[in-house]
Amino acid sequence: MRDFSPKTNIGMPWRKVIVNNVLGFHIFNDQRIDELHPSPITMAQPADLAARAVIGDLTIGIIGLGYVGLPTAIGFHDAGFEVWGVDVSQRTVDMVLKGENPTGDPDVNDIIPAPGTERWSITTSTAEAVSLCDVVLVTVPTPITQDLKPDLSYVAAAGRAVFEAIPKDSNTIVVLESTVYPGVTAQTWNPIIEELGLEIGKDLEIAYCPERFNPGDPAHGVRQVARVIGCSNPEVGQALVALYSKLTSEDVRYVGKLEVAEAAKVIENVQRDINIALVNELARIFPALDVDVEDVLSAAATKWNFHRYTPGVGVGGHCIPVDPYYMIQRAADVGVPAGLITAARAVNRSMPNHVAQVLLNILWKAGLSAENTKVLLLGWSYKAEVGDPRETPAEPLAEALHEKGIGVGVFDPHLSASGMPEHVEWVDSLESAQGYDMAVLVTAHKACVEIDWSSLLAQMNHPILYDGRRVLDLSSLQQAGWQTYAVGKPI
Ligand code: SAJ
Numbered sequence: 136m137r138d139f140s141p142k143t144n145i146g147m148p149w150r151k152v153i154v155n156n157v158l159g160f161h162i163f164n165d166q167r168i169d170e171l172h173p174s175p176i177t178m179a180q181p182a183d184l185a186a187r188a189v190i191g192d193l194t195i196g197i198i199g200l201g202y203v204g205l206p207t208a209i210g211f212h213d214a215g216f217e218v219w220g221v222d223v224s225q226r227t228v229d230m231v232l233k234g235e236n237p238t239g240d241p242d243v244n245d246i247i248p249a250p251g252t253e254r255w256s257i258t259t260s261t262a263e264a265v266s267l268c269d270v271v272l273v274t275v276p277t278p279i280t281q282d283l284k285p286d287l288s289y290v291a292a293a294g295r296a297v298f299e300a301i302p303k304d305s306n307t308i309v310v311l312e313s314t315v316y317p318g319v320t321a322q323t324w325n326p327i328i329e330e331l332g333l334e335i336g337k338d339l340e341i342a343y344c345p346e347r348f349n350p351g352d353p354a355h356g357v358r359q360v361a362r363v364i365g366c367s368n369p370e371v372g373q374a375l376v377a378l379y380s381k382l383t384s385e386d387v388r389y390v391g392k393l394e395v396a397e398a399a400k401v402i403e404n405v406q407r408d409i410n411i412a413l414v415n416e417l418a419r420i421f422p423a424l425d426v427d428v429e430d431v432l433s434a435a436a437t438k439w440n441f442h443r444y445t446p447g448v449g450v451g452g453h454c455i456p457v458d459p460y461y462m463i464q465r466a467a468d469v470g471v472p473a474g475l476i477t478a479a480r481a482v483n484r485s486m487p488n489h490v491a492q493v494l495l496n497i498l499w500k501a502g503l504s505a506e507n508t509k510v511l512l513l514g515w516s517y518k519a520e521v522g523d524p525r526e527t528p529a530e531p532l533a534e535a536l537h538e539k540g541i542g543v544g545v546f547d548p549h550l551s552a553s554g555m556p557e558h559v560e561w562v563d564s565l566e567s568a569q570g571y572d573m574a575v576l577v578t579a580h581k582a583c584v585e586i587d588w589s590s591l592l593a594q595m596n597h598p599i600l601y602d603g604r605r606v607l608d609l610s611s612l613q614q615a616g617w618q619t620y621a622v623g624k625p626i
Pocket of ligand 1: 346347348349350352403404407411443444445446447448449450451452453454455517518519
């Protein structure tokens with residue numbers, strides 16, 4: 136049976152801790168813990184959890200050690216907590232136990248605790264971990280199905296595994312961090328909690344704290360981003376404010392009920408998708424007006440509140456192209472149209488095919504027939520400096536070119552050949568990229584931008600270059616002998 140008394144020895148003087156308006160009181164030197172808790176503690180009370188969070192005296196479980204879960208586990212461990220990391224993948228568990236990084240995010244390299252590190256336990260068994268945790272964070276995928284509907288199966292499965300392992304009367308706090316739509320946490324988990332005969336407020340509490348993790352962006356890691364917390368129990372919400380305030384140096388706030396926090400996260404990404412869709416639509420309009428969209432955006436960006444986005448080959452990743460469908464679904468559930476969100480998704484989803492058509496036009500102008508043409512894609516990952524192919528626009532682009540009979544090669548040093556479509560030729564090094572008729576920058580990795588362009592030019596059959604991310608110095612490359620084109624630029 137777990138010992139619910141605070142893990143700090145009763146009677147030991149508390150360190151001077153200032154609980155920043157979480158508990159509403161200050162604990163100073165020489166005040167004894169038993170004066171705060173005269174009666175033995177039978178279950179973790181929110182105020183007790185908050186106080187223990189402040190001194191790092193909690194055991195935290197993280198379910199799902201992926202792009203978000205693993206950095207989160209490391210972050211709480213670095214903050215001094217006892218951490219249990221759980222993943223269904225034995226490969227992931229084995230790699231983490233060896234101190235290796237199973238994710239494609241290079242920012243996680245070299246920060247995984249070494250084998251045998253104290254306060255660091257990694258397992259495939261949710262039951263083993265949860266029985267020892269005060270707080271359990273669920274960081275599992277929330278993808279979409281083939282027909283673009285939310286897939287909540289991971290949230291349900293992880294929730295069930297956690298709830299089945301929660302000790303009676305433990306009042307364990309279970310926090311969902313995955314991106315969902317308003318209502319998911321309660322709608323998905325409450326039926327399971329009821330089925331298992333558990334009681335909220337006695338056996339457990341549920342809360343929502345959206346992850347705001349930006350792979351490949353060390354400036355916004357789990358220890359440097361603001362967080363919001365939703366929970367139907369304000370005291371638990373405040374206890375979680377104390378806990379997450381130990382993880383991140385940025386603002387942490389309780390925002391009220393679950394749905395408020397769920398909605399905040401999903402609209403953060405909806406807004407981003409809509410803004411990107413706007414510049415992508417402009418990247419199709421302005422070339423038809425013989426105007427370069429980047430010139431227009433540069434001019435507009437001189438206005439103090441113009442937020443600039445960049446047109447590209449498309450919008451990939453596990454967040455931006457996925458989360459809007461969660462909002463669309465939720466709006467549909469309540470019979471409210473989400474026309475703008477839907478339209479933005481359609482624009483961004485259409486970009487790979489639009490770019491493929493532009494490339495075909497360029498090849499046609501150069502007198503090249505599709506059948507005898509090879510195109511080299513520089514980059515495959517959905518975003519620069521990470522090795523993550525999820526929802527990458529490179530895939531539909533390569534498919535569209537392949538369907539026209541064009542040979543497609545891919546160079547992406549952040550990924551390996553495994554998992555690539557069969558029709559794609561994997562290029563291990565640019566030196567081996569011979570006889571291509573066009574090079575297309577799909578992902579603005581440094582390894583695809585800061586290259587020896589003159590060497591690549593010498594290897595090409597035709598000197599055609601298309602900048603799909605508007606990051607290249609096209610005039611310099613033009614002077615060096617390339618015929619340069621770009622998304623949003625008139626041909
Ligand atoms: N993209 C564009 N034009 C832009 C910005 C992005 O085409 O102006 C494309 C990228 O190439 C990529 C996709 O959109 O294919 C998504 O890029 P992203 O920069 O939004 O990167 P993500 O998907 O990793 O988004 C993450 C998210 N973080 C979390 O979910 C915690 C998102 O909420 C952040 O807003 C985003 O990082 C960010 O701010 O960088």
